[in-house]
Amino acid sequence: MTRQHSENQDLFAIADLAKEFGISTRAIRFYEAKGLLSPERVGATRVFRRRDRARLILILRGKRLGFSLRDISDYLSLYDADRSQQVHLLVGKVEERLASLERQRDDLETTIAELKEIRELAVAPPTRSRSQAG
Amino acid sequence: MTRQHSENQDLFAIADLAKEFGISTRAIRFYEAKGLLSPERVGATRVFRRRDRARLILILRGKRLGFSLRDISDYLSLYDADRSQQVHLLVGKVEERLASLERQRDDLETTIAELKEIRELAVAPPTRSRSQAG
DNA sequence: CAACGGTTTGACGTTAACGTAAGCTCGTGG
DNA sequence: CCACGAGCTTACGTTAACGTCAAACCGTTG
Numbered sequence: 001m002t003r004q005h006s007e008n009q010d011l012f013a014i015a016d017l018a019k020e021f022g023i024s025t026r027a028i029r030f031y032e033a034k035g036l037l038s039p040e041r042v043g044a045t046r047v048f049r050r051r052d053r054a055r056l057i058l059i060l061r062g063k064r065l066g067f068s069l070r071d072i073s074d075y076l077s078l079y080d081a082d083r084s085q086q087v088h089l090l091v092g093k094v095e096e097r098l099a100s101l102e103r104q105r106d107d108l109e110t111t112i113a114e115l116k117e118i119r120e121l122a123v124a125p126p127t128r129s130r131s132q133a134g
Numbered sequence: 135m136t137r138q139h140s141e142n143q144d145l146f147a148i149a150d151l152a153k154e155f156g157i158s159t160r161a162i163r164f165y166e167a168k169g170l171l172s173p174e175r176v177g178a179t180r181v182f183r184r185r186d187r188a189r190l191i192l193i194l195r196g197k198r199l200g201f202s203l204r205d206i207s208d209y210l211s212l213y214d215a216d217r218s219q220q221v222h223l224l225v226g227k228v229e230e231r232l233a234s235l236e237r238q239r240d241d242l243e244t245t246i247a248e249l250k251e252i253r254e255l256a257v258a259p260p261t262r263s264r265s266q267a268g
Numbered sequence: 269c270a271a272c273g274g275t276t277t278g279a280c281g282t283t284a285a286c287g288t289a290a291g292c293t294c295g296t297g298g
Numbered sequence: 299c300c301a302c303g304a305g306c307t308t309a310c311g312t313t314a315a316c317g318t319c320a321a322a323c324c325g326t327t328g
Contacts, residue, residue, distance in 0.1 A: 026316065097249060098250070104242060115235070118224075160288085
């Protein structure tokens with residue numbers, strides 16, 4: 001299959017997305033079961049559009065950042081809050097998540113800095129002081 | 135207990151560390167079982183020193199960054215490679231992890247930027263264009 | 269027509285990271 | 299003396315995030 005008509009740049013089969021993002025179809029169905037995706041159906045077959053594809057990208061990025069699907073679900077709701085929620089409530093949640101992410105960024109910066117230091121130490125000659133007996 | 139003599143700033147009971155870092159003693163024992171910690175023993179009782187406490191800090195930071203204990207274990211070995219490993223091999227691993235972390239940082243920056251944009255959009259008045267019907 | 273590839277819905281298996289409970293040992297204090 | 303709290307080990311329970319069949323339903327292609 002894989003979009004044979006060249007017409008539909010907007011419709012994706014489950015296998016298309018699976019291949020594109022290097023995940024299993026099972027995973028995609030699982031995300032739907034958890035409410036992170038909601039593809040349309042043609043008969044029983046799932047049909048994905050751009051919106052779902054975009055959400056999938058966010059899901060995978062969330063996973064790379066170490067978040068649970070539960071977290072990611074909350075996170076996605078920030079994106080499609082089409083003013084369906086009270087604005088101040090939305091802003092509150094965004095602020096929360098931003099704080100968490102910025103903390104994570106600090107952790108990350110610290111870790112990167114430490115690793116770079118380790119790298120330097122590894123390359124540089126040892127400091128030659130009580131280096132024996134361990 | 136909790137270091138009654140004021141003398142030993144260097145010895146910690148399992149409960150001390152658990153309380154200090156807000157985790158369970160079970161978790162600490164689990165980390166030991168996985169080889170991430172190796173406290174000394176007095177009889178059967180675990181006795182932790184600064185080194186283990188430092189490792190615990192790294193473990194928890196790794197967890198906040200979303201890494202598995204397996205990953206963290208590899209990561210810790212970078213810290214205590216006392217030239218026990220071949221230097222170039224060490225540097226290789228450090229580079230690897232750095233690359234991964236910097237990718238994660240990019241994801242993070244992207245996400246933070248997007249959230250800030252959402253925040254602005256939420257605060258700003260809607261763009262008033264085909265905003266009805268839903 | 270019959271086989272084949274792709275898809276669907278169950279349903280059970282698996283791994284990670286602990287939680288929780290049971291049963292035993294110590295050292296201490298009323 | 300005996301209860302109590304702290305620690306230990308062993309072992310089973312739990313949740314998340316899928317993996318892995320199994321059985322059945324298309325659509326089409328040789």
